Amino acid sequence: MARAQCDNSTDLDLALFILTIISTHVTWWLLSLPTLYKHGFKTYMHDVAWECLRLHQPSFIAFRACFGEDRKYWQANYYSGVRRPTDNLKDLGKAVLKDGLIVVSTCLSLSKLANRGSNADLSGLNSSLWNYPSLPVAIYGLSITIFSKIPPTSRLRPWHMFFITTLVIIIIATAVALAMAYTVGRGIWIGCTILILFMALPLWGIHPKLGFMTAILAAVARTAGPIFGALSPNAYFPFCELRGWAFAGPLLAFTILALLMALYGIFQLPRQEEPDTPVYVEEMKEAP
Known part of the structure; x- marks a missing residue:
């Protein structure tokens, strides 16, 4: 049974799989x-x-980036974590790349899943839905980008952006x-709908301690x-050669590390912009 669920991968499956791994564990x-x-290790962290x-x-990041800030800085604050940068377009390329990977891989995966129809082998956790819960990340980014371009004379408020x-x-x-x-069919829509709404809704606003729990979930x-x-013989996983801990282990390690960094990020505010001078150059200038 396990073999039947991992021997029918296509080039598109592999491409979407790579996009998902990059957007989740690399960027x-x-x-x-x-x-x-x-700027050094501390700023990098x-x-x-x-x-x-x-x-x-x-x-949560959208809240930190937008509330109490000039609207023209919303986009840069959201993507870079730098408060009121002098160059709003500086990190736009990275933003397009990061969220573009999520949007492209999600749309293509959902399209492929729908085209398979109700007779396809879709048992277990389906690979077409792996990146779907991350879609709110890109939607928030796109929304903030659009709203940050609205003239400051309008009466738009951050909560309007959140609601829309x-x-x-x-x-x-x-x-x-x-x-x-x-x-x-077969109830596949239930789980993916719960996950995307969970990622989108500001549940952390109910109580601050929920921020930790929601980050873990x-x-x-x-x-x-x-x-x-990769580990379950009952899960749909179209890449036989990647089954086992040799693949799942590093993914789990990156997952835990990213989670720890996210929990650390709860205590962070947008930082002040620093000049783009390499750290070692500054150290050489300060040396006697």
């Missing part, structure tokens, strides 16, 4: 490496923690659920699919 530490060179928390609790963004996510989740129920929602798929 949060890789794209901040220039900060390590320019701040930016990684900010990014990890953004991936686990996008509504949440409504958009609910509409998307409902549309996907209906599409999955109609094309695939978000880590499970975002990363459990590939790990359980």
